[in-house]
Amino acid sequence: MDSRDKFPAVFFLFLSSYICYESLLLGVGRLGKPGSGFFPFWSGVAIGILTLVILFQSWKLKAGKKESSQGSWREKMICFFSLLVFALLLKPLGFLSTTFLFIGFFLKAVERKSWVTATLTALAVALASYGLFEICLQSQLPKGMLGI
Numbered sequence: 649m650d651s652r653d654k655f656p657a658v659f660f661l662f663l664s665s666y667i668c669y670e671s672l673l674l675g676v677g678r679l680g681k682p683g684s685g686f687f688p689f690w691s692g693v694a695i696g697i698l699t700l701v702i703l704f705q706s707w708k709l710k711a712g713k714k715e716s717s718q719g720s721w722r723e724k725m726i727c728f729f730s731l732l733v734f735a736l737l738l739k740p741l742g743f744l745s746t747t748f749l750f751i752g753f754f755l756k757a758v759e760r761k762s763w764v765t766a767t768l769t770a771l772a773v774a775l776a777s778y779g780l781f782e783i784c785l786q787s788q789l790p791k792g793m794l795g796i
Contacts, residue, residue: 660699667692723758742792748774
């Protein structure tokens with residue numbers, strides 16, 4: 649592993665552990681009735697898992713040929729502006745429509761997926777997100793002017 653990867657990896661592993669610990673003290677609850685520590689706990693778990701994935705990839709890349717993970721400036725600017733547009737359109741268009749458009753655009757513009765793959769993946773992500781937040785967790789998401 650590159651020495652530049654060690655400090656951030658250790659930091660994020662400790663951070664995820666701390667988040668999970670504090671969330672357990674708040675009470676996680678269950679999926680149908682989440683406690684105040686539900687979202688922080690699962691966020692901490694996600695941070696920990698992603699950190700382990702990055703550590704594994706870093707270790708794997710060091711063993712093989714080192715690849716550049718910087719990405720182009722074009723891709724970075726597309727990501728930034730698409731997130732900005734997502735935030736601006738969330739209320740007027742609603743969560744479901746905006747998420748579908750954001751994921752579809754991102755897959756087509758940055759990942760350069762086919763139209764079919766981008767559309768089907770965007771639809772699946774939007775519906776899964778809606779199902780998790782609106783149906784399972786009963787949170788109120790922006791409906792937009794169409795009421796979707």
